Amino acid sequence: MKFIIVGKNIEVTPGLRSAVEEKIGKLEKYFTQETEIHVTLSVEKERQKIEVTIPVKGNIIRSEQVSNDMYVSIDLVEEIIERQLKKYKNKLVERKQNADFFKQDYIDKEFMDEEEVKIIRSKKFDIEPMYPEDACVQMELLGHNFYVFNNAETDRICVVYKRKGNTYGMIEPEK
Numbered sequence: 001m002k003f004i005i006v007g008k009n010i011e012v013t014p015g016l017r018s019a020v021e022e023k024i025g026k027l028e029k030y031f032t033q034e035t036e037i038h039v040t041l042s043v044e045k046e047r048q049k050i051e052v053t054i055p056v057k058g059n060i061i062r063s064e065q066v067s068n069d070m071y072v073s074i075d076l077v078e079e080i081i082e083r084q085l086k087k088y089k090n091k092l093v094e095r096k097q098n099a100d101f102f103k104q105d106y107i108d109k110e111f112m113d114e115e116e117v118k119i120i121r122s123k124k125f126d127i128e129p130m131y132p133e134d135a136c137v138q139m140e141l142l143g144h145n146f147y148v149f150n151n152a153e154t155d156r157i158c159v160v161y162k163r164k165g166n167t168y169g170m171i172e173p174e175k
Contacts, residue, residue: 001028001035008042010070016041019071023078024052030085041070050077061085127157135160136168 003021005012020039027037031054038053048070054061061084065076129152130138139147139160146161151172158172 001025001031001033001037003037003039005039005041008040010041010043012041016070019074020050023074024081026078027081027085030082043070048073050074052077052081054081129155132158132160132170 001024003017003024005017005020007016010016020041024037024039031037035054035056038055040051042049042051046068047066048068049064049066050070050073051064052062061081063077063080063084065073065080067073067076127148127150129150131152132149135147135149135158138149139145139162146159148157148159150156151158154172156173158170160168160170163169
């Protein structure tokens with residue numbers, strides 16, 4: 001596995017680099033040597049945050065953990081990713097499209113499905129063209145955390161969502 005480790009408001013010391021490579025390196029049993037692991041360490045006040053992103057053809061395996069101690073955050077993030085890998089193993093490799101990223105042992109091993117993903121409700125609605133700000137207002141009126149809309153500026157389907165700190169974000173397609 002190839003580690004790409006960056007720090008925001010924190011220097012990536014040899015000790016931190018070693019802790020990340022050692023702890024996240026335990027995931028080596030799942031991935032091939034060519035797999036890239038993107039790690040971002042950041043500090044905001046007392047919050048020690050680690051974000052780990054592993055892009056695998058068509059999917060992104062990601063976890064973010066926050067605690068008062070960066071080493072605790074590192075431990076937590078590894079456990080979460082390992083749990084995700086076991087839980088979604090069948091989804092990740094079922095069509096063999098992502099098999100190049102995973103070791104054969106992982107592909108062959110059966111894990112107990114803790115909880116299968118099931119869609120229990122489906123909604124249909126008309127998507128009206130509107131501006132992102134109007135979509136945020138509509139989201140608030142509905143009391144939801146996200147809202148799907150047709151962006152009147154770009155004529156593309158987008159999603160606005162509520163972020164921490166009473167701010168908003170928008171997801172839009174690149175192409």
